Amino acid sequence: MSKKSLAAxxxxxxxxxxxxxxxxxxxxxxxAGQPIVVASVNALSGPVTFSEASQAAKxxxxxxxxxxxxxxxxxxxxxxxxxxxxAAATAAARDAVGKxxxxxxxxxxxxxxxxxxxxxxxxxxxxxQGTGVDPNCFSTPSISPVNSGPYLDSQLTLTYGSEKLGLxxxxxxxxIAGSTRPAYQKAFDAWSKAxxxxxxxxxxxxxxxxPDFTPYVVKAKEAGCDAIFSxxxxxxxxxxxxxxxxxxxxxxxxxxxxxxxxxxxxxxASFVGKGVYVPAEFSPYTVDGIAANDDWRELMEKNNxxxxxxxxxxxxxxxxxxxxxxxxxxxxxHETVAAAxxxxxxxxxxxxTGTPFIFGAGDSHSSNTAGWPITIRPGSTTxxxxxxxxxxxx
Amino acid sequence: xxxxxxxxxxxxGVYAVIxxxxxxxxxxxxxxxxxQAAVGMFGAFLAVSFAGMGVPQVPxxxxxxxVGALMSxxxxxxxxxxxxxxxxxxxxxxxxAALLLLISMSFILFGTKPKTFxxxxxxxxxxxxxxxxxxxxxxxxxxxxxxSVAAKLVLGKTTIGVKLRAIxxxxxxxxxxxxxxxxxxxxxxxxxxxxxxxxxxxxAPTQTSDAVSLSMLVISASAAALLGGFKRLxxxxxxxxxxxxxxxxxxxxxxxxxxxxWIPLVVIVVFLLWNQRRxxxxxxx
Numbered sequence: 001m002s003k004k005s006l007a008a009x010x011x012x013x014x015x016x017x018x019x020x021x022x023x024x025x026x027x028x029x030x031x032a033g034q035p036i037v038v039a040s041v042n043a044l045s046g047p048v049t050f051s052e053a054s055q056a057a058k059x060x061x062x063x064x065x066x067x068x069x070x071x072x073x074x075x076x077x078x079x080x081x082x083x084x085x086x087a088a089a090t091a092a093a094r095d096a097v098g099k100x101x102x103x104x105x106x107x108x109x110x111x112x113x114x115x116x117x118x119x120x121x122x123x124x125x126x127x128x129q130g131t132g133v134d135p136n137c138f139s140t141p142s143i144s145p146v147n148s149g150p151y152l153d154s155q156l157t158l159t160y161g162s163e164k165l166g167l168x169x170x171x172x173x174x175x176i177a178g179s180t181r182p183a184y185q186k187a188f189d190a191w192s193k194a195x196x197x198x199x200x201x202x203x204x205x206x207x208x209x210x211p212d213f214t215p216y217v218v219k220a221k222e223a224g225c226d227a228i229f230s231x232x233x234x235x236x237x238x239x240x241x242x243x244x245x246x247x248x249x250x251x252x253x254x255x256x257x258x259x260x261x262x263x264x265x266x267x268x269a270s271f272v273g274k275g276v277y278v279p280a281e282f283s284p285y286t287v288d289g290i291a292a293n294d295d296w297r298e299l300m301e302k303n304n305x306x307x308x309x310x311x312x313x314x315x316x317x318x319x320x321x322x323x324x325x326x327x328x329x330x331x332x333x334h335e336t337v338a339a340a341x342x343x344x345x346x347x348x349x350x351x352x353t354g355t356p357f358i359f360g361a362g363d364s365h366s367s368n369t370a371g372w373p374i375t376i377r378p379g380s381t382t383x384x385x386x387x388x389x390x391x392x393x394x
Numbered sequence: 395x396x397x398x399x400x401x402x403x404x405x406x407g408v409y410a411v412i413x414x415x416x417x418x419x420x421x422x423x424x425x426x427x428x429x430q431a432a433v434g435m436f437g438a439f440l441a442v443s444f445a446g447m448g449v450p451q452v453p454x455x456x457x458x459x460x461v462g463a464l465m466s467x468x469x470x471x472x473x474x475x476x477x478x479x480x481x482x483x484x485x486x487x488x489x490x491a492a493l494l495l496l497i498s499m500s501f502i503l504f505g506t507k508p509k510t511f512x513x514x515x516x517x518x519x520x521x522x523x524x525x526x527x528x529x530x531x532x533x534x535x536x537x538x539x540x541x542s543v544a545a546k547l548v549l550g551k552t553t554i555g556v557k558l559r560a561i562x563x564x565x566x567x568x569x570x571x572x573x574x575x576x577x578x579x580x581x582x583x584x585x586x587x588x589x590x591x592x593x594x595x596x597x598a599p600t601q602t603s604d605a606v607s608l609s610m611l612v613i614s615a616s617a618a619a620l621l622g623g624f625k626r627l628x629x630x631x632x633x634x635x636x637x638x639x640x641x642x643x644x645x646x647x648x649x650x651x652x653x654x655x656w657i658p659l660v661v662i663v664v665f666l667l668w669n670q671r672r673x674x675x676x677x678x679x
Contacts, residue, residue, distance in 0.1 A: 203648055204648075205648050205654070207654070207655070209602055209604070209606070209607050210602060210607075211405065211601045211602050211607045211608070211610070211611060212402075212404065212405045212600070212601050212602070213602070214401040214402070214404060214405070214528075214600075214642065215398050215401045215402055215641070215642040215643075215644075215645030215646065216645060218397050218398055218401040218642075218646075219398070219645065219646055221397075222397060222646075235602050235603070235604045235607070236602060238602075238603075239601065239602035239603075242599065242600045242601065243600065245516055245517060245600070246404070246516065246517065246518070246526075246528035246529075246530055246531075246600050247401075247518065247526045247528065248517055248518035248526055248528075264510070267510055268509075268510035270512070270513065270516070270599075271516075
């Protein structure tokens, strides 16, 4: 029995007990008119969970409803679970359509885009994705994510490592899920083309959730690398650090992605070699004095939602959605909402991202192309800013 | 290659410790305990929670291990009470349920994020011909050897060992002779719970520390125990160490990706074929 299926079985058991928590519910509000239904498809249970994006979007909608909604019409936000399982994701998308959703907002999922992008297109729905992961999030006409995604993130972190930190030999430990390999390759090629640098060693066979990453970090050491790039999510990135610590790799620098950016990760990092570097996809919330996050932080704290990048994505998706919703004259249906987003020509500015959000008419959307470099320095257990401004790549 | 093999030795040590415990349980209480590693995981997660409440590190770990051992004993009591005469498959099936229960419970109680384990041992111990051997590797290999030697001595040279062998071979006869079958069986569950608890507490800070990864160590350990046919402690020990080293060495070659996760399975199949080589077809079916 594979680890994933076992985890799924275990979590289904939990979900059965907490069925109500895994489903969505309508929001009560002071706006009492005919509700406008909005949905999101999320990884709420399964091997990886992103729950904060939809919680943050819900908090934005609750506030909007409390302030009277859209001319007295409240947003009814349906949060659906895809369990990181293609069949459940398909069912969730149909459920959203069945409930009469006018758009998908703040979804955070490993496979929603890959499984459902064609269906959304066919139904004439748009999705303002809170956390887009799979390549289809950034290459289909019906979906526009607010985040920059793991591929651009990889290009950013590699560029920062080779150009700003002057690292000479970068080794890549790459974990591949589904059909993501070509999208990563495109990002690596773009990095090589712009900087003339290549990997000293790239292992794209690193398993997800390996119990022990020692054999892989040893490989990087054997190749004589001075930096390790890894696209692992939090547990795996911390596994890489632990293995490097056991091997005494004090001179190694670690280049990770936003998926490793959380306060818990920094607290757990008892060892970071010469430092961990991450290009945060949204304004870093662990760094004091960044006013861009004030409204988001206040809303999260008021609703007891953990502060994470996923929460920032959900908040931004809901905020951009409401901005466009207010411009719609007449009926609010999925057709008019989709038309309003596809007709968008003026980007929505928000200081939480380095580049403004836009949906627009194109066949693919990836408006967020910036990252804010942050770091955990040796001996520290907190994230600090490693730059004064956003970095972007061509 | 050599570096990779040594890199896998820490994992091999864990497999070996769990494999030895699995063999002991199969021999003494007729159970393949699939929840063996999960019990250790649960104890380790509890230790992190206790440490979060301000309990000092060593007592927190000890407390976690004790709770884990008690849970193991509880499971042993259930099986000894309600399934004393059941087949080994039926008794083992209960432990699969326990495995799923422990994973689910840890998700509910501790969340799905990996835990911050403060390391008892961390960093390199020494360098051998350019190969770094970590402290955890040294501790795990020593623990594996000590556990298997101690188990061998206890079973072979002590009165309690004789009684344990008696309840394994002839539980009814042993009971008629006045051997306390149930308490001894529960004792075996508790002791293996403690041993695996210690192993996981040592190794968790250097591994991917989420509930599923730690609980699934039992799969590779089962493959290692199969080498000794769930009968021989020495082969379980060697099997565990070899399996870890093979996986570590295989990770050095990208071409072997397909084979990497198959190693435990290949070991099992080859062993079974070898083991069944003298069986006639009808009997082996």
